[in-house]
Amino acid sequence: MQRDPILQAENVTKRFGGVTAVDGVSVNLAVGETVALIGPNGAGKTTFYNVVSGRMAPTSGRILFEGTDISGKPAHEIARLGISRSFQVTNVFNELSLRENVQVALVSHRGKSLRLFSVLSYDRALREEADAVLARLGLAEMSEQRTGTLSYGDKRLLELAIVLATEPRLILLDEPTAGLTPEETRKVIRLIDGLRADQPYTFFITEHDMEVVFNLADRVLVMHRGRLLAQGTPDEVRTDPHVKAAYLGEDDEAAA
Ligand SMILES: Nc1ncnc2c1ncn2[C@@H]1O[C@H](COP(=O)(O)OP(=O)(O)OP(=O)(O)O)[C@@H](O)[C@H]1O
Ligand SMILES: [Mg+2]
Structure with a gap:
């Protein structure tokens, strides 16, 4: 099914001094999709949301929402256009x-x-x-x-x-189930499912909980060290060797 694009990020980069938190990320979201953004801690997920929602301007690159260039616009203006977000904390x-x-x-x-x-x-x-x-x-x-x-x-x-x-028409949720019990997490999954049955919301959700990802996402994007490492269906991503290596690599570092 061909659906209209709602969010197009083109080669978006965000640097903090010497740290490139988001590194040339290009993403397309279609109206009504639920897309999960996953990746190890520090991958750049929250920073990407900060840039899309206008909390921070990108260092370079372009972001279109429903065809309108919103790159670097202030958060309240972007919210008024139809993007809403929740925070990790x-x-x-x-x-x-x-x-x-x-x-x-x-x-x-x-x-x-x-x-x-x-x-x-x-x-x-x-x-x-x-x-x-x-x-x-x-x-x-x-x-x-x-x-x-x-x-x-x-x-x-x-x-x-x-x-x-x-x-909103586009909803960014930054780890909506972080810190929740398994029962509360299932409730959030059911609620999101119900919301999108009611209205053609587009959801963009970061998650560490794979139960949420597998229950909700039509498509998964994997970020690692600021870059998009892989994308595909939840099953494709789960079996992707690069994705496994990224998560394992992170564990190695943590153990070192
Ligand atoms: N305001 C900031 N100033 C300086 N560095 C920052 C800032 N925000 C994020 N960073 C750095 O950017 C990188 C990406 O961080 P970010 O919070 O976007 O990762 P994340 O994928 O959301 O991680 P997590 O899964 O832990 O929430 C990290 O190295 C982080 O230290
Ligand atoms: Mg984060």
Whole structure:
């Protein structure tokens, strides 16, 4: 099936001083695909997401989203165009309720002035909208709970709610199941599966958990030392000798 491209990265490089974290990476994602980005620690996965989502400008190369050049644009502008991301480390306001966290995301996405007082006021439409997003993640009953009291697993689900609140078409998830129990991980897999059944989201997911990769990914990209080492179906990648060597090599170094 021929599908429209949603993200095209062309020869993207990101250097930090002498470290080339992302080294000439070219990637194409099609609308509605779920693509996993895997690779050993330090491979450059998060840096690549930082560049795509506008947290950092690329040193060189070009990134197109739905045909528009977004290279080096600021994060808020890229978010407004339709790319949303989660972070490897949880990133929520613990003092606010779940609903308030989502309201903040809704209001800031729309570019209204972010005065917390007005965000948290009794704007019924905004509240209902936030609750509808929470319901998609099974969090509706907790909407008034203070976020700081949540389990780690539920905080990660709240982050997914915040990601969805900005009505993205491309969703970058940086290790969405890191630190979760096997049961919580399966819940995240089911939820992502349900979300993409509802709407033609394109998911780009970094993961160390191969259960997540094998359950969700149509295609897998493997990064190693800043470069794309291999790509293919989950089965192709699993049996690729270069991929095995990359992971084993990393273990050797760690053991040394
Ligand atoms: N802000 C930064 N400044 C300097 N070096 C950085 C910065 N961010 C990342 N790096 C370096 O870039 C390389 C790639 O790191 P990155 O975090 O992108 O890897 P990763 O694939 O996400 O790893 P992990 O699986 O551990 O999350 C590493 O060598 C890292 O130390
Ligand atoms: Mg990372």
